[in-house]
Amino acid sequence: MSAVRTAPPPAFAPSKFARSLTLIVLVVAMVYFMGPVIWLIIASSKSTADLLTTPPFAFSQLNWVANWQALMSWTGGQFPRWVINSVIYSSLAGVVGTMISLACGFAIAKYQFPGRKALLMITMTGLLMPVALLTVPLYVLFQTIGLANTPWAVIVPSLVSPFGLFLGRVYAEASVPTELLEAARVDGAGEVRIFFTIVLRLLGPAMLTIFLFIFVATWNNILLPLMMISSDNLKPVTLGLYGMASYYAPNKGAMMLGALLGVLPLVALFLALQRHWRAGLAAGAVKG
Amino acid sequence: MRKIALAVTLTVTLALAMVGCANPQDKKTEQKGDPVKITYIHRLPDGEGMTKVADIVKRWNDANPGIQVTATKFDGKAQALAVKLETDIKANAGPCLAQLSYNEIPEMYVKGLLQDVTAEAKKYQKNYGGAFGQMTLAGKTTGLPQDSGPLVYLYDAKEFKALDIKVPTTLDEFKAAAAKAAAKGKYIAAFTPDETAYWLSAQTAAAGGVWYKTEGDKWKVNLDSLEAQKVAKFWQDMIDAKSVLTLDRWSDAYTKAIADGRLIGNLSAAWETGFALDGLDGTPREGQWRVAQIPDFGAGAKTGPDGGSGVAVMKGCAHPAEAMKFNDWFNTQVDDLATQGLVPAAVQPAKTPAKMARQFGGQDVRAVLAQANKNLSQDFIYIPGFSAVVPKTTETAAKVAAGNGKVADVFAAAKTSSFQALKSLGLPAI
Known part of the structure; x- marks a missing residue:
C-alpha cells in the first residue's frame, strides 16, 4: 500500500449513497461484533445480583476485586494455571498440527502417487464429521492405550485437522510452482530439504491461517477435555469455567470475569498476528 | 517409498514416546500391606x-x-x-x-x-x-x-403480612391465597415447565400416590391415579384463574421475578434454599423470606422428593x-x-x-428441612430411562404455560413417554 493517499477522480469515487451504505453496514457489523465484548467487560465488573437488576450496558458498582476472589475460590486457586494449560495445549497443537497439515497438503497437491484421490476423499469426509461424535470413541481409544487424563489426550486429537489439510493443499497448489521443485531437485536438494527450506517459505501465509485455525479450535474445544481430563491441574480454562457454570447458582459475575481473562491470550495472539495474516490473505488475492 | 518409510517411522516413534509418558501408576500391581x-x-x-x-x-x-x-x-x-x-x-x-x-x-x-x-x-x-x-x-x-430434595414452601413473610395472607396449609387455602395475592399483582407460586417432571411427580407423592413402582418383575406406571388428577386440577385451577406465574425455573426471569418482588413464594426443592435467594443479597428484600412445610396435598404431613x-x-x-x-x-x-x-x-x-441464616432472617432453616426429610415419601422411585421422560414432560408443560393445553396433558405425556422409555430398554411395564 502506498504511503501517499490521493482521492480518486470523481468519476471513480463511490457515490454518496454507496458510501453511506458502506458506513452503515460497517457500523452495524462493529456493534454486532463488539457489543458482546463490551458487554462481557461490563458484566465482569458486576455482582450476580447487579447482573440481573441493572441495565446490561451500564457499569454499576465495580466488583472486580470481589469477583476475582470468588473466581480464585471457585477454581481452588487453579484459574491462572488453567489459562497457561490452554495456551500450552493450543500452541503445541497449533504448531505441530500446522506442520502436519502443510506437509500432507503439499504432498497431496504436488506428488503423484496411487491412492492420492482416495486419500483426499477420505480426509474430506472427515470434515463432515462433527467433533462431538468422535469424542467418545477417542476417549475409549485413549483410555485403552493409557493416555486418558494426560495432556496428550487433548493435544494429539487436535493435531489432525482435515480443514487444515484442505487449506494446505489449496495453498500449495496455488503458490508452489512445480518448476521450482524441479529446479531444486536438479540442484540436488532432497525432498525434506525442499519442503523445509523452500515450500514452507512459500506457504508462510497459509501457515499462519492454519495455525490460528487449529489454535482457536483447540482452545474452544470443551467436550474433548471434559471426557479426557479429570485431574484439576490439567484442565484447560474452558473446562474449568464450564465446571462453574454447570450448577444451579453459579457466581455469574466471577464467571464473566473468568471468561474475560480467559480470552485475553486469544485477543493478544490475534492482535500480534493480525498484520501478517492480512498480508497473507492479500498475497493470494493479488498475485493470481 | 522413502517418504512413506519416513512417515511410518515418525508415527511409530511419536506413538511410542507418548505411551512412555503415560501414567506408570496404572500398571502397578497391588501388594499386601499397601493402603x-x-x-x-x-x-x-x-x-x-x-x-x-x-x-x-x-x-x-x-x-x-x-x-x-x-x-x-x-x-x-x-x-x-x-x-x-x-x-x-x-x-x-x-x-x-x-x-x-x-x-x-x-x-x-x-x-x-x-x-x-x-x-x-x-x-x-x-x-x-x-x-x-x-x-x-x-x-x-x-x-x-x-x-x-423434599418439596418445601419458600415464601416472603413480609409480603405475606402486607397482603394479610397466611402460609396455606391445604390446597384450597393455597388457591384462595394465590387469588388474593394475584389481585395485588403478587404471586405466591409459579408453574415452572422445565421442572415439571420432578416437581409434579414429587407433588403426586405428597398426595400419597407414586408415579412408579415395581410389581413382581414388572414396572407399574401409575399416572392416572386420583392423586395425580388432584395435582393436575390444583395447578389447572390456578393457571385458569391467572393466580400463578408461568415461567421456567432455570431461567433468569425466575430469579428476576424474585428480585423485583413479583414472585413471593413457591413450592421448591429443599436444596433451592441454598441459592434461590442469592439475587436478594444486599437489597432491601434480603432476609424477608422463610421456609415452611408444603400444604397438605391430602395425605397428611407428607412431601415428595424433587x-x-x-x-x-x-x-x-x-x-x-x-x-x-x-x-x-x-x-x-x-x-x-x-x-x-x-x-x-x-x-x-x-x-x-x-x-x-442471613437470607432467611435468622430462621433455623435446617430444622424445617430436617422435618421435611422425615415427612418424605418412602416408596418413591424413578424408572430406568426417566431421563427420556423429562424432555417430553417439559415440552408439554411449556405448551400448557403458553395456554395451549391442560396440566392433565403433562401427565398424559409423562405416561406415554414412560412406557416408551421402558420399552426401549426392554423392560416389562404395566
Whole structure:
C-alpha cells in the first residue's frame, strides 16, 4: 500500500449513497461484533445480583476485586494455571498440527502417487464429521492405550485437522510452482530439504491461517477435555469455567470475569498476528 | 517409498514416546500391606465459602491410612458423567464411587454399571432418612444417599403480612391465597415447565400416590391415579384463574421475578434454599423470606422428593466394603455438606450455615428441612430411562404455560413417554 493517499477522480469515487451504505453496514457489523465484548467487560465488573437488576450496558458498582476472589475460590486457586494449560495445549497443537497439515497438503497437491484421490476423499469426509461424535470413541481409544487424563489426550486429537489439510493443499497448489521443485531437485536438494527450506517459505501465509485455525479450535474445544481430563491441574480454562457454570447458582459475575481473562491470550495472539495474516490473505488475492 | 518409510517411522516413534509418558501408576500391581485405594468422582460445586471436597477427603485420609481416597470433580452435567462412567466401567477403569442423581440410579443399575452392596448398606441404613429408599431397587441397595430434595414452601413473610395472607396449609387455602395475592399483582407460586417432571411427580407423592413402582418383575406406571388428577386440577385451577406465574425455573426471569418482588413464594426443592435467594443479597428484600412445610396435598404431613443424589458403588470396584465405609463417613459430615448447598440425606441435623441464616432472617432453616426429610415419601422411585421422560414432560408443560393445553396433558405425556422409555430398554411395564 502506498504511503501517499490521493482521492480518486470523481468519476471513480463511490457515490454518496454507496458510501453511506458502506458506513452503515460497517457500523452495524462493529456493534454486532463488539457489543458482546463490551458487554462481557461490563458484566465482569458486576455482582450476580447487579447482573440481573441493572441495565446490561451500564457499569454499576465495580466488583472486580470481589469477583476475582470468588473466581480464585471457585477454581481452588487453579484459574491462572488453567489459562497457561490452554495456551500450552493450543500452541503445541497449533504448531505441530500446522506442520502436519502443510506437509500432507503439499504432498497431496504436488506428488503423484496411487491412492492420492482416495486419500483426499477420505480426509474430506472427515470434515463432515462433527467433533462431538468422535469424542467418545477417542476417549475409549485413549483410555485403552493409557493416555486418558494426560495432556496428550487433548493435544494429539487436535493435531489432525482435515480443514487444515484442505487449506494446505489449496495453498500449495496455488503458490508452489512445480518448476521450482524441479529446479531444486536438479540442484540436488532432497525432498525434506525442499519442503523445509523452500515450500514452507512459500506457504508462510497459509501457515499462519492454519495455525490460528487449529489454535482457536483447540482452545474452544470443551467436550474433548471434559471426557479426557479429570485431574484439576490439567484442565484447560474452558473446562474449568464450564465446571462453574454447570450448577444451579453459579457466581455469574466471577464467571464473566473468568471468561474475560480467559480470552485475553486469544485477543493478544490475534492482535500480534493480525498484520501478517492480512498480508497473507492479500498475497493470494493479488498475485493470481 | 522413502517418504512413506519416513512417515511410518515418525508415527511409530511419536506413538511410542507418548505411551512412555503415560501414567506408570496404572500398571502397578497391588501388594499386601499397601493402603486400599478408592477413587470417588463427584459433581459438588466446591464454590466460594464452601468446605472443599478435597479438604473433607483429606481429613479422612489423615485419619485412615489404610483406606486412601482420591476425589475428582467432574465439570460437566450429569448426562455427560453418565456417558463417561459407562465408558470407563466397560474399559475396567471406572471409579469406585460416583455421585449420581436418584433418577439415574435405576437406569445405571439396569445397565449393570452398579454393584449390589445391600449387606454393607444395611450396616449404615440407620444413619439416613427416606432417601435411602431411592438408592434401593427391588431390595438391592447400590450405595448411600447424599442429599435429598423434599418439596418445601419458600415464601416472603413480609409480603405475606402486607397482603394479610397466611402460609396455606391445604390446597384450597393455597388457591384462595394465590387469588388474593394475584389481585395485588403478587404471586405466591409459579408453574415452572422445565421442572415439571420432578416437581409434579414429587407433588403426586405428597398426595400419597407414586408415579412408579415395581410389581413382581414388572414396572407399574401409575399416572392416572386420583392423586395425580388432584395435582393436575390444583395447578389447572390456578393457571385458569391467572393466580400463578408461568415461567421456567432455570431461567433468569425466575430469579428476576424474585428480585423485583413479583414472585413471593413457591413450592421448591429443599436444596433451592441454598441459592434461590442469592439475587436478594444486599437489597432491601434480603432476609424477608422463610421456609415452611408444603400444604397438605391430602395425605397428611407428607412431601415428595424433587431431585437429590447419592453416592453409588460402581461395577469393578475392588474394595466395596472399604468404599462403603468411606461413603458413610463422608455423607455424615453434614455440616461440611451443608456448606456445599446440600440438604444432607443423613438424619443427623446440620447446622444452618451463616449465609442461609442471613437470607432467611435468622430462621433455623435446617430444622424445617430436617422435618421435611422425615415427612418424605418412602416408596418413591424413578424408572430406568426417566431421563427420556423429562424432555417430553417439559415440552408439554411449556405448551400448557403458553395456554395451549391442560396440566392433565403433562401427565398424559409423562405416561406415554414412560412406557416408551421402558420399552426401549426392554423392560416389562404395566
